[in-house]
Amino acid sequence: MGVLSSSLLRGRFDLGQKLSRKGHTMTPADYLNECRDKLRLPSDYALAKACGMSTGAITQIRQGKRPVSPYLAYWFAITLERDPAAVLAEIEQQQERHEGRKAFWQSFVSRAGKVVAVLCTLALLASGGIGNAQGGTGGLFRPRRLCA
Secondary structure, eight states: OOHHHHHHHHTOSOTTOOSEETTEEOOHHHHHHHHHHHTTOSSHHHHHHHHTOOHHHHHHHHTTSSOOOHHHHHHHHHHHTOOHHHHHHHHHHHHOOSHHHHHHHHHHHHHHHHHHHHHHHHHHHHHTSSOOTTSOOOSSOOOOOOOO
């Protein structure tokens, strides 16, 4: 099982999160703001140090003059505990100029939402979150007796 898969099952990433906030797609500036808030950083200078970039690069990303690198997209996802592929796809969809590739990323983002719903259901089933009314473990996995 891959790192991402095991992280999803352990609940590391918030599978129920929405890719957009308040009905709009999150911009790179929105991601920068959320990361700064989550890490409780006082400034873009502190944010730049935390993500290993220069303050000028952060400013250019905020202004839309510099594209978000895959490294930074994954850093956003890990910091915000979201699915890295979905965050990367959402950012690529915004930055892509070629209509065909832009449609690909848009399709990926919409499919990612459906996959998230399926993974949430599977994770609940596997963890016993959907159990029986008598307080049993329910779920797909039952605890084993280690001692007789």
